[in-house]
Amino acid sequence: MLKRVPTNIITGFLGVGKTTAILNLLKNKPQDENWAVLVNEFGEIGIDGAMMSDSGALIKEVPGGCICCTAGVPTSVAITALLRENPDRLIIEPTGLGHPKQIMATISSAQFSPYIEIRTTLTLTDAHYFEDEKYTTNPNFKQQLDVADVIIANKSDLASKSQKDGMHIWLQSNDIDTNVIAATRGDIELSLLDAFVKPNQEADIEEHHHHHAALEPQFQLPPNQSHIRKENKGQGYFSCGWLFGAELVFNFDDLFSMLNDLTADRIKAVMNTDQGCFAFNKANGVLSVNQLTLSGFESRIEVIDTQLLPWDQLERVLVQLSGLEQ
Secondary structure, three states, X not given: OOOOEEEEEEEEOOOOOHHHHHHHHHHHOOXXXXXXXXXXXXXXXXXXXXXXXXXXXXXEEEEOOXXXXXXXXXXXXXXXXXXXXXXXXXXXXXXXXXXXXXXXXXXXXXXXXXXXXXXXXXXXXXXXXXXXXHHHOOHHHHXXXXXXXXXXXXXHHHOOHHHHHHHHHHHHHOOOOOOEEEOOOOOOOHHHHHOOOOOOOOOOOOOOOOOOOOOOOOOOOOOOOOEXXXXXXXXXXXEEEEEEOOOOOEOXXXXXXXXXXXXXXXXXXXXXXXXXXXXXXXXXXXXXXXXXXXXXXXXXXXXXEOOOOOHHHHHHHHHHHOOOOO
């Protein structure tokens, strides 16, 4: 490589709109630049990479584990593979349950510092979250805000003045004086990617224990199976994901109704339906749907919640919607 690649970490807790923000950045990037994105997801079934597949960017995923672990071989392998493509920019999206200080330590280590130039670290948040102790008492929630060069208060159009005031009061009481910029639907100015970098930010390494993603993809579907299921847990959350064969077509209306009724902290899916391929995204009880140009794609869905949900029952419903059981 002849140059160090400008690299941004875009972090934030579950459901704040990181993927939407990255998609907007990719849509608005200079046309003559090639960008790369490294995505980590808490669940075992990769969803975000599929959602970004229409963006034209180079995408690598580290599903079902901890992108932030400095000892995580899959992370190093994925970063190295992307850097070999000589991208003009690298964006790293850690899981909403991850430890951003540790991925910062990884990319600033002797292994990568000759090839990576760390630019603005953006933390997305939502003013609604500062009213809920489930978020404000979570150490990762605070760490994500601590490391930010810029805090993006996303979904600001949906927050009341009292919620916005409460967010600023919480930040001040926790000695976080980082610049806060309001945004709606993840619309972030490209200039922010190079605007701010905190000098000599210490990346304190904390001990934590996860199982690590293997080098091989975690979500390959065996040729003799119509679907597979993968589970994960940690940080007080449970996840379950399914991968369905590309030959299976879901009824869009029934699938939409089921996902709309399903109560969970976080739902993501990319599904083949009788109306085309769609990305489904549910956070804070709101389900959004976007059509993709994918075809012949393996459908995948991930559900995350603080409670252990009845996965067997949900699987039976999904199987019925896929047409496997008539």
